[in-house]
Amino acid sequence: MRQYIFTFLKGIAMGAADVVPGVSGGTIAFITGIYDTLLESIRRINPRLWPLFRQHGLVAVWQHINGNFLVALGLGILTSILSFARLISYLLVHHPIPLWSFFTGLILISILHILKQVKAWHTTSIIALVIGAVLAWSMTVLHPVQLPENNLSFFIGGAIAICAMILPGISGSFILLLLGLYATVINAVKAFDFGIIAVFAMGCLVGLLSFSHLLSWLLRKHRNLTLCFLTGLMAGTLPKLWPWKLADSQGVLLNVLPSTYSQAMQVNSQWLLAIGTALFGIAAVWLLEKVSKSDPA
Structure with missing residues (x-):
């Protein structure tokens, strides 16, 4: 039970990150x-479960896909999105500087x-890092489009956004912004x-089941290169x-200096608060690492 409580709390942290454009729950x-546990559990959801079910029953299938882990994590993510959607929307409008500083840290x-x-x-590792950074940065400077707000667009948006959400560095929420669907989806969550x-x-389900197989294979067969690429993705989003x-x-x-921002907007740049919240973000990751070492879920 202690393990699943920790997994639920990690899901809450992932859900809160996924709501913010520019931050990924995959991070x-x-x-x-x-x-790795998440990707492997998702990867095991495939047509081969049917023979396993016929031979050994539902319990064997549930254990094979690590069902308890997926449910605990999924409930945490869902709880967080439903709970924090309003708070994050409020902070993005009224307190953007400390919020962005926190996620920068x-x-x-x-x-x-x-x-x-x-x-x-190796040389290939550095190349993978640079490619990831350039790819992520180029996505942050793309001009948003506006997909028609219909069921097909919401389905496609979910499939694409979930792929980004499980990639460290690529924000699913930012992908929704680029597709012109973020406001509609976040309002739908707030309005139930x-x-x-x-x-x-x-x-999301279709995109997740498809993309997780590729990502899991890359981490098993080319882990160093994949880690470098994923690190580049995270670094490339920092300007955003x-x-x-x-x-x-x-x-x-x-992007401008705090002093330039203060002069242009005639407001306090809040640079001290920004440093404080960035340090809080660093401390939060340190705490998450400590928790993870005591709970190797």
């Missing part, structure tokens, strides 16, 4: 030590955490619009998380 899964220390797991460095939620969830931004004449948000 939380990685730093809490459940990333979280990502910075997470990058170091993942790099420690790279066993050997189960019609949109159900279609979106079906898309910079707390101080101003819009240029074209309406494009540009």
